[in-house]
Amino acid sequence: MSKISQLLMINQNKIEILQKGQNGTPIIILTGMGCSFDEWYEVTESLSKTNRVIMFHRPGLGASEIRNEVRNTQTVVNEVNEMIHLLKLSEPVVLVGHSYGGLCVQHFVKKHPEKVAGIVLVDSTSVDLKVLDDLNLPVLNEGATDEFWMEKCRSYSQMKREELREVINPTLTKKQKLLPNDIQKRIMNFQINPSLYKAMYSEISNWKRDGDIIKNLVVYPDIPLIVISRDKEHNIKLGTMEGLPEWELRLFEEKWQELIMNQVNLTSNSKFIIAQGASHSIHFDRPDIIVQSINKINSFFN
Template structure:
């Protein structure tokens, strides 16, 4: 009987500790959100179909290099340093998709076509000079397909940065396909977002260096806004991939495919060597197949970079952008 009493006491004590932690986390989150509202946006806003969208525009004149972010709550911050480093004799443009960072969520569905429409309208509202060079990383690379399909006359070039391949089931075994498409634990992250744990989990998305101090302060602070929209994009991922797979040609629009080449980039989450080798080989095949999107395409493999080439080897992207600008303006 004494053991049962002690077990009950311990269980009650643990329950009280959990409740106190949740209350503390909830208060911490409320205070953090209040402080986050005081952070001054680094860009500008435009009204897009009854909601405000945030963008960062640098330089003057055409063409406009348009950066599309991955499946990522950091929004335009992933391109921040690259955009600042590029020349100012043409325009560069990054933005936060609806619901991410400083952009309002709005009411449009998270479909590839709607996201392309919002971006196009935002570019026009921001007076970004045409034509556009689209630069898309990962999921953002896949989203460029919708923009090219809907606005082909406005697109002068495309740069895919370790882009997602929508029909990945062609190159992956069922086991690997399930593994790479399982996504984030949405229910848990929504719960963690209420009680302050999510911002702690994602506080080191960028390198912990002085160079990334701005990104490391803004992204976690505004995660409470970005998390829901990012998870909503995940909910629509299967449909977006299926639709993107039907867009299989950019015509003769110049296309650069930049591919991560670090053979150890999957070591942290794929322990089985056979599966890791399968993923490396499949990714290489998918990246090469992306070249078939255009009659004018070339690939650059970045040996010492993982998936986030914009952090690991930003100069490769900067050189590709400058080369593409030169290519389309010399004509």
């Protein structure tokens, strides 16, 4: 099994690429907003036994450079397309997208359908994400609006690493502490990079507009699709344990799951899966379901 981390020049930025494995259909995984590809260690270790797995840090994340370009899903589409070219991937790939990465996947497959063999959306951001703003959630929305996070990201982007370390005080979850020591260290350092928050500011600024743009593009190609949703009841339970009102949590989680379920209609060759016992971070809570889903997609054309 090969494991190569490298920097590629993509659209004038040095971009950090992770590759594992050498055989089988190429699998490209796009992480969520503000998330490191190191968080997907368990998933990529398993998949790389049979497939070539590729991940990258969008500009501003990890060791990837960022300039002053607009960070939106179209920019990510261009970067993934250039990466496919530079890595000489001649066959269609399996695209996997978590959260914001799933929104980018939805955009890519509409722009370059001939380059995609199958899709796995992991609790993916919906193209209709702006409807969540219409929910009456006075407690949940306190300190959780786009405007709030954009201001926080703007502030963090202007700090130095040591200032961020003091403000954020990064910690590892129980599951992250089970990862190899070098991965743990990388995840900790990932969070105290000012460029990360510069990227997030721009992504948040544009993602609702991106959703509208993606909706208005041509229809999906009729390729295999698996849509994975987090466990609604599990998340409601976690929220109530933190003292949040159950009625707000239920209202939000029911709308979120409705939006996820709507993604099943993107193709006629699709399947919906609820990751029992999983939060939004399904790659931590139920990596087995992600691996099984990707292998299921692979079985369609292998």
